[in-house]
Amino acid sequence: MKKFRIPAALPVLALCLGVSALIIFLFSSAPGETLYYFFPAVLSNRLYTGEMLNTMVLLSLTGLGIVLSFRAGSFNLGGEGQVYTGAICAVLAARLLPDLPGALGIPVLLAAGVLGGALLAFISGILKALWNVDDLISTFLLSSGVSKVIDYLISGPLSDPDSYLMTTVPLPEKYRLASLMIPSPFNISFILPLLLLPLFHWFLNHTRQGYELQITGSSSSFARHSGLNTGIYQTLPLTVSGALHGLAGALVLTGTYFAGIQGLTSGLGWNGIAVALIAGNKVPGLLPAALFFAWITQGSRIAVLHSDLSLELGAIIQGVLFLLISSAVLRIKIRRGR
Secondary structure (H helix, E strand, C coil), X not given: CCCCCCCCHHHHHHHHHHHHHHHHHHHCCCHHHHHHHHCHHHHCCHHHHHHHXXXXXXXXXXXXXXXXXXHCCCCCCCHHHHHHHHXXXXXXXXXXXXXXXXXXXXXXXXXXXXXXXHHHHHHHHHHHHHHCCCHHHXXXXXXXXXXXXXXXXXXXXXXXXXXXXXXXXXXCHHHCCCECCCCCCCEHHHHHHHHHHHHHHHHHHHCHHHHHHHHHHHCHHHHHHCCCCHHHHHHHHHHXXXXXXXXXXXXXXXXXXXXXXXCCCCCHHHXXXXXXXXXXXXXXXXXXXXXXXXXXXXXXXXXXHHCCCCHHHHHHHHHHHHHHHHHHXXXXXXXXXX
């Protein structure tokens, strides 16, 4: 008789919820009210629910990029910079091609974001393939450096002269994704994860290239001695990972902020790593993992707005959750590997 097994992520999620509640009880003068705003209130109106769903869509894309790179044995710590690059490339495309019809312009802007994120990650991939440069370090350093350049572009050459904020000129209306849940930013981009997640799951588990990619990720030396071209599997998955992050950045621009704002990434790159870990590094778990993390993020914002939870404490709760998720899931993976 087959033994029933509790999914590895459930104890981790229960621990996260328990720790969140404990912190709220310790530091809130009205913990019951704060807990309501942190959890159930996310579903209380279209704005809160739509914002949560929009974040889920974006996190599922960055999480997919992380899963793909992890399965190939690469470590993409440059997600923040790749998201930022995707957004600024979409801004540049809108400036260079202002006369395109919206039906063509939006895909062009998204493609520009994809190419921008892919190029940034490709640099790290080719450095690893040719000279064995540590991709963990190179992706992080490239991301940090490029982010500073983009900050300069937004506050300088691309800045909006009519705004007091650090922002570019707003996108034309025709280049904006219409909301499906007004007044939230939730839009038709939710179709992308529904298409891409099954596609990548099929690729990883039902194609020869996907199998070879995972062999390379498990043991590059074994793959090399087996005659596989490890250079391709060290470069291409990291490049596609960057492309997915760049796509998320372009979607933030066209569907959420409608302008290149400094810091628009809002942790999408880093939180994508947490989502991938919650999902157990498996594609089918990405949507529920992204939903959980988006719920916590949105709940923290609502609690800060409507209760005595401070902005700093909300950020601390999210940071503690990130730490718990990372350490707990890694421990589970280590035990299974023994």
